[in-house]
Amino acid sequence: MSIESNLLKKERQNVTFSVEELTNVWDGGKEDTEIRRKVVKVFGDDPVLKSPPICTMTREERYTEATRKCVYIFRNMLQKNGIYPGSKEFEHFWNAMPIEYTLLIHMGAFIPCIMSFGSEEQVAKWLPLSANLNIICTYAQTELGHGSFLRGLETEATFDRETQEFVINCPKVSSMKWWPGDMGLNANHALVMANLIVGGKKYGMHPFMVQIRDLSTHMPLPGVTVGDIGSKMGFEAIDNGFLYMKNVRIPRENLLNKNSEVKPDGTYVKKASDRLMYGSMVNLRVNLPKSQAIDVLAKACTIAIRYSAVRRQGLLNPGGAEVAVLDYTLQQHKLIPQLATVYATKFAGEGIIKKHQAFLQNMAKGNISDLAEIHALSASFKASVSEQCTEGVEVCRRACGGHGYSQASGLPHLLSKVTPTCTYEGENTVLYLQTARYLVKCAKEKAADLPESILFLVQPIQNARGNITSLDNLALYFKNRAALCVQAASKKVNQMSNKGLAMHEAWDKSSVQLVHATKAYVIQYIFDAFASFVKEVKCSKSVKEILEDLCCLYGLHYINNCSGDFLKLGILTAHHCNIAEEAEIALLEKLRPNAVGIVDAFDFTDSSMESCLGAYDGNVYERLFDMAKLSPLNKEPVHQASYKYLRPYLLEGRDILEGAKSKL
Numbered sequence: 124m125s126i127e128s129n130l131l132k133k134e135r136q137n138v139t140f141s142v143e144e145l146t147n148v149w150d151g152g153k154e155d156t157e158i159r160r161k162v163v164k165v166f167g168d169d170p171v172l173k174s175p176p177i178c179t180m181t182r183e184e185r186y187t188e189a190t191r192k193c194v195y196i197f198r199n200m201l202q203k204n205g206i207y208p209g210s211k212e213f214e215h216f217w218n219a220m221p222i223e224y225t226l227l228i229h230m231g232a233f234i235p236c237i238m239s240f241g242s243e244e245q246v247a248k249w250l251p252l253s254a255n256l257n258i259i260c261t262y263a264q265t266e267l268g269h270g271s272f273l274r275g276l277e278t279e280a281t282f283d284r285e286t287q288e289f290v291i292n293c294p295k296v297s298s299m300k301w302w303p304g305d306m307g308l309n310a311n312h313a314l315v316m317a318n319l320i321v322g323g324k325k326y327g328m329h330p331f332m333v334q335i336r337d338l339s340t341h342m343p344l345p346g347v348t349v350g351d352i353g354s355k356m357g358f359e360a361i362d363n364g365f366l367y368m369k370n371v372r373i374p375r376e377n378l379l380n381k382n383s384e385v386k387p388d389g390t391y392v393k394k395a396s397d398r399l400m401y402g403s404m405v406n407l408r409v410n411l412p413k414s415q416a417i418d419v420l421a422k423a424c425t426i427a428i429r430y431s432a433v434r435r436q437g438l439l440n441p442g443g444a445e446v447a448v449l450d451y452t453l454q455q456h457k458l459i460p461q462l463a464t465v466y467a468t469k470f471a472g473e474g475i476i477k478k479h480q481a482f483l484q485n486m487a488k489g490n491i492s493d494l495a496e497i498h499a500l501s502a503s504f505k506a507s508v509s510e511q512c513t514e515g516v517e518v519c520r521r522a523c524g525g526h527g528y529s530q531a532s533g534l535p536h537l538l539s540k541v542t543p544t545c546t547y548e549g550e551n552t553v554l555y556l557q558t559a560r561y562l563v564k565c566a567k568e569k570a571a572d573l574p575e576s577i578l579f580l581v582q583p584i585q586n587a588r589g590n591i592t593s594l595d596n597l598a599l600y601f602k603n604r605a606a607l608c609v610q611a612a613s614k615k616v617n618q619m620s621n622k623g624l625a626m627h628e629a630w631d632k633s634s635v636q637l638v639h640a641t642k643a644y645v646i647q648y649i650f651d652a653f654a655s656f657v658k659e660v661k662c663s664k665s666v667k668e669i670l671e672d673l674c675c676l677y678g679l680h681y682i683n684n685c686s687g688d689f690l691k692l693g694i695l696t697a698h699h700c701n702i703a704e705e706a707e708i709a710l711l712e713k714l715r716p717n718a719v720g721i722v723d724a725f726d727f728t729d730s731s732m733e734s735c736l737g738a739y740d741g742n743v744y745e746r747l748f749d750m751a752k753l754s755p756l757n758k759e760p761v762h763q764a765s766y767k768y769l770r771p772y773l774l775e776g777r778d779i780l781e782g783a784k785s786k787l
């Protein structure tokens with residue numbers, strides 16, 4: 124056993140709680156852990172899913188491998204192993220997926236869309252075809268020229284009454300669909316969001332099923348120009364695409380018509396609120412943060428904390444032995460708060476998923492009264508979590524020094540996976556502004572008209588009592604800050620508009636405060652949800668203590684990072700801030716011996732991380748060396764490029780050196 128492996132073994136001996144029990148809490152119960160492990164094992168044991176490490180493959184190889192594996196998974200594996208939508212196993216299968224996958228938009232965005240936009244007959248037609256991969260469909264909303272401002276989308280679907288068809292056109296280069304995943308190479312259909320035009324009248328954005336490739340040859344159909352948009356910062360395996368359509372004709376029945384319909388005579392019938400057109404985005408904003416951001420930060424923490432426990436660098440005591448970098452308070456201050464973020468956002472996110480499920484059940488009965496609340500909550504939650512996780516992964520990467528820059532650490536891959544969560548499914552600033560719009564409206568309402576999650580906005584400010592670092596008091600500081608920030612931002616908008624500025628101008632000039640206030644609102648939501656979870660969870664005293672400490676750390680770290688705000692608003696005094704700073708350092712010291720245990724409890728397999736720094740055995744140096752040997756550049760002892768371009772000068776050098784030698 125290497126020295127590094129021994130060091131991790133010792134760390135594990137010092138852990139003061141049951142790692143297995145914390146894993147159960149993380150998974151949602153013992154039974155869930157068993158199911159997750161069963162699914163992970165099925166995937167891990169299957170030889171068809173083995174590939175070379177991703178950092179040794181080209182983009183084309185990565186796309187090919189990911190597509191090969193996903194077709195096998197969705198067509199064979201899931202059915203063979205009883206992993207059906209709606210089953211507990213299905214909930215865990217994204218967790219077991221290979222490190223790179225395609226068909227995510229087809230399975231994760233298109234299929235839910237067909238269920239929410241399609242009539243019963245349309246669902247009966249398209250769902251089995253897509254579930255069996257007989258068709259591959261992308262979600263084509265964003266265009267080259269517009270992504271955020273959906274009323275600006277330019278693609279048109281014009282009704283031709285004679286032929287009972289819609290004619291799809293992208294009038295300009297800027298109107299072509301750009302970015303959708305699975306679209307460039309794999310998709311043969313696209314769910315196209317286009318402006319409906321009937322009899323010269325525009326009815327706004329509607330969803331249309333458009334076939335874009337021939338089902339036998341896979342060649343683009345007439346009028347369709349489609350392809351991959353090229354290399355990106357990450358997502359190398361995914362064929363994000365462009366789609367340019369000129370006079371592409373589709374049958375009238377291909378307008379997904381659960382919410383609105385065009386009759387054969389051209390009559391437009393609206394069956395439900397326009398807002399439901401945005402429902403697919405709410406669905407993804409609720410469900411994506413866990414797999415695409417929170418789990419990514421959890422993996423980055425696992426890598427950085429295990430590595431920091433084996434990496435020896437420098438001395439704490441002059442004359443003493445070299446210490447693990449995790450023993451430095453500053454390293455703890457970088458990494459342990461990231462662990463707190465993982466826990467806080469995961470448990471707060473579960474609350475939002477439950478709220479969304481309740482909303483969907485009500486919607487099925489025709490009640491959409493909670494739509495505004497769930498939209499505001501999911502928009503700001505997605506924005507805040509993606510920001511916190513992106514910043515956290517970069518902190519973890521840099522905390523690994525030089526090796527964190529190497530693809531072999533797995534950290535650059537994680538960073539490039541989490542960064543676009545700030546952009547896709549709604550650019551974060553745009554989403555914060557959506558929530559701000561709701562908060563400003565709520566700030567003017569009477570308490571009786573508000574949902575419980577927002578009541579604090581209009582209630583009198585309460586003073587904290589007793590221990591200033593108790594979870595109850597921390598929750599109160601966050602609530603008071605959110606209420607004061609939202610009230611101040613609303614007041615600013617009103618004052619400017621009272622002074623004569625048009626409402627849109629007053630809004631724009633107040634937008635910095637509005638986004639700030641929205642961030643304050645969502646952080647109070649996350650903290651409150653995590654603190655409530657910690658209070659209610661049934662577990663041993665030792666595991667509860669870990670959770671309480673992480674929750675307290677999440678609150679203190681945030682407060683200490685923006686104490687100016689709490690001071691400015693009169694929520695905390697300078698004396699409180701000093702106590703909060705000391706309390707954070709004390710918590711870091713307390714959590715340090717359990718840090719490896721806490722990341723072990725995430726229970727990631729080595730193959731799910733592909734990291735030389737983060738493997739369970741801690742054998743970092745040998746793994747780095749083995750991975751370097753696999754680099755395609757090391758295939759031959761002499762690389763053609765060095766030989767071809769450098770050799771003439773090397774020969775000159777040789778002659779000079781040999782001449783020099785002979786002169787000596």
Ligand SMILES: CCCCCCCC(=O)SCCNC(=O)CCNC(=O)[C@H](O)C(C)(C)COP(=O)(O)OP(=O)(O)OC[C@H]1O[C@@H](n2cnc3c(N)ncnc32)[C@H](O)[C@@H]1OP(=O)(O)O
Pocket residue numbers: 227232262264265270271272273274304398401402404405415494495498546547548549550553554557560
């Ligand atoms: C692993 C990789 C996975 C990658 C998956 C990525 C998939 C994608 O990225 S798909 C593309 C996603 N695109 C987006 O999310 C676009 C983001 N843009 C928006 O959401 C815009 O803010 C948008 C469209 C709402 C603005 O539209 P606009 O018509 O100007 O709205 P606006 O006037 O601000 O609001 C109109 C009303 O609708 C409401 N509303 C807006 N969005 C929603 C929503 N999603 N749900 C419910 N209500 C909504 C507003 O609250 C407002 O209500 P009210 O009038 O009562 O205040």
Ligand SMILES: Cc1cc2nc3c(=O)[nH]c(=O)nc-3n(C[C@H](O)[C@H](O)[C@H](O)COP(=O)(O)OP(=O)(O)OC[C@H]3O[C@@H](n4cnc5c(N)ncnc54)[C@H](O)[C@@H]3O)c2cc1C
Pocket residue numbers: 228262263264265268269270271272301302303304358363543546547548549550551552553556
């Ligand atoms: C990896 C990836 C995958 C994607 N997958 C899909 C997909 O499958 N399907 C799909 O349809 N799309 C997809 N997209 C597109 C994505 O949804 C859009 O890029 C996103 O919605 C942002 O829109 P935009 O690019 O137009 O940004 P822009 O809106 O142009 O943003 C540029 C800047 O303008 C600012 N800005 C914009 N509006 C305002 C405002 N009102 N007030 C203040 N500031 C503002 C933004 O904050 C930002 O700083 C994907 C994108 C990526 C990166």
